[in-house]
Amino acid sequence: MSLALTAPVQTEPACADDGVWLECIECGEQFAPFDDIRYTCDECDGLLEVRYANPPTFEEFGSDGRVETAPDRGVWRYAASLPFDEGISLPEGDTPLHEVPRLRESIGVNRLRIKHEGMNPTGAFKDRGMTVGVRVAKELGVDRLACASTGNTSAALAAYGARGGMETLVLLPKGKVAAGKIAQASLHNARILEVDGNFDSCLDIVQDLAARGEAYLLNSLNPFRLEGQKTIGFEILETFYEDHGKYPDRIVLPVGNAGNTAALYKAFRELVQAGSLDPSDVPKLTGVQAEGAAPMVEAIQNGADEVKRWEHVETRATAIRIGNPVNAPKALPGVRNTGGTAISVTDDEITQAQRDLAAEGVGVEPASAASVAGLRKLVSEGIVSTDEDVVCLTTGHLLKDPDAAFAAGDDPEPVPNDTDAVLEHLHS
Numbered sequence: 001m002s003l004a005l006t007a008p009v010q011t012e013p014a015c016a017d018d019g020v021w022l023e024c025i026e027c028g029e030q031f032a033p034f035d036d037i038r039y040t041c042d043e044c045d046g047l048l049e050v051r052y053a054n055p056p057t058f059e060e061f062g063s064d065g066r067v068e069t070a071p072d073r074g075v076w077r078y079a080a081s082l083p084f085d086e087g088i089s090l091p092e093g094d095t096p097l098h099e100v101p102r103l104r105e106s107i108g109v110n111r112l113r114i115k116h117e118g119m120n121p122t123g124a125f126k127d128r129g130m131t132v133g134v135r136v137a138k139e140l141g142v143d144r145l146a147c148a149s150t151g152n153t154s155a156a157l158a159a160y161g162a163r164g165g166m167e168t169l170v171l172l173p174k175g176k177v178a179a180g181k182i183a184q185a186s187l188h189n190a191r192i193l194e195v196d197g198n199f200d201s202c203l204d205i206v207q208d209l210a211a212r213g214e215a216y217l218l219n220s221l222n223p224f225r226l227e228g229q230k231t232i233g234f235e236i237l238e239t240f241y242e243d244h245g246k247y248p249d250r251i252v253l254p255v256g257n258a259g260n261t262a263a264l265y266k267a268f269r270e271l272v273q274a275g276s277l278d279p280s281d282v283p284k285l286t287g288v289q290a291e292g293a294a295p296m297v298e299a300i301q302n303g304a305d306e307v308k309r310w311e312h313v314e315t316r317a318t319a320i321r322i323g324n325p326v327n328a329p330k331a332l333p334g335v336r337n338t339g340g341t342a343i344s345v346t347d348d349e350i351t352q353a354q355r356d357l358a359a360e361g362v363g364v365e366p367a368s369a370a371s372v373a374g375l376r377k378l379v380s381e382g383i384v385s386t387d388e389d390v391v392c393l394t395t396g397h398l399l400k401d402p403d404a405a406f407a408a409g410d411d412p413e414p415v416p417n418d419t420d421a422v423l424e425h426l427h428s
């Protein structure tokens with residue numbers, strides 16, 4: 001099976017361009033990467049994956065082995081693992097791996113680090129995918145980019161589209177997108193269409209538009225976006241190893257369309273293929289969803305081969321309010337083959353985790369806090385053992401959703417314009 005953790009390096013097919021090609025994960029059909037625009041397999045409509053004749057080693061990321069033009073940090077440090085050496089960059093990646101000692105203590109694991117993707121240029125990990133995706137769009141010669149979004153993809157697409165001098169179109173579920181995200185899409189000059197439906201309906205429509213040649217689709221269905229998102233996995237492995245002399249046992253992450261789950265798994269698979277990472281060192285990928293939008297969790301817990309679409313989804317964590325995770329066929333093997341699992345958490349558990357992170361100085365939006373809420377639950381249920389070294393991914397910045405932050409935090413206290421009165425208030 002092509003998505004096995006120990007799949008061998010493949011020989012380069014005739015359709016490959018400089019060692020890069022697209023391959024269907026269902027039927028194995030191979031395609032030239034940049035000749036035509038396609039998002040899924042012509043033969044069976046399966047998901048496509050970018051494949052390399054030479055998967056990257058850690059040495060090719062370091063100062064001696066790096067692509068000559070590659071910077072020493074950020075997404076393009078990992079040019080050896082990407083289809084191009086350079087992209088439309090703001091620049092992105094190189095996010096912190098925070099220590100959170102009090103939170104580690106209260107959850108009760110051996111080590112806990114927080115990979116804060118909210119520190120990317122537009123405040124979410126989507127930038128890592130867009131820097132590659134927009135570069136591919138340039139290669140294909142398209143002039144209009146589009147996506148459906150719960151908010152962050154639209155903010156990133158708008159910013160990277162603007163940077164690349166391209167027109168952008170975003171479809172958002174009406175009334176369900178956090179204020180900061182719409183503000184970004186708007187100021188970066190995307191054309192914003194508010195659909196009277198949920199995210200999944202927006203994606204259905206934008207896929208139809210893309211199929212009719214109206215725009216180039218940059219949702220995570222687009223296999224090139226996941227290439228950029230692999231670099232989250234590379235950064236976690238490199239930094240954790242540097243700090244602790246070993247790799248983390250587990251990575252816990254929020255799941256919406258399961259693009260990150262698929263991308264991290266692909267990063268690890270390619271390092272294993274290249275002989276740079278031992279299969280036993282691959283972290284257990286552990287997905288977290290909100291109770292009101294948990295189709296992946298349902299599939300993992302039932303041992304199902306496919307995810308069943310949920311028609312009605314609801315959660316305060318709007319970034320993961322998704323009923324039909326399009327990357328599930330790539331992500332399910334990722335969770336299973338690494339020995340990971342998936343769990344759902346309530347909105348209240350998410351908000352509590354958001355407060356817990358904030359108390360360590362780490363400000364995240366609700367969806368991001370799902371990873372920490374999920375870890376706490378897994379430890380308390382004895383599914384994650386207390387001797388594990390864990391990295392939780394936090395996907396977006398606190399300022400993305402100011403309303404949720406206000407609701408989770410304390411209200412300002414009105415005081416008179418007078419020092420004595422202020423003191424009296426403080427002491428009362």
Ligand SMILES: *Cc1c(COP(=O)(O)O)cnc(C)c1O
Nearest residue numbers: 152256257258259260319395396
């Ligand atoms: C997009 C997004 C997610 C979901 O990520 P997937 O890769 O689709 O699973 C989670 N959190 C935030 C903040 C996001 O913007």
Ligand SMILES: [Zn+2]
Nearest residue numbers: 024027041044
């Ligand atoms: Zn196919």
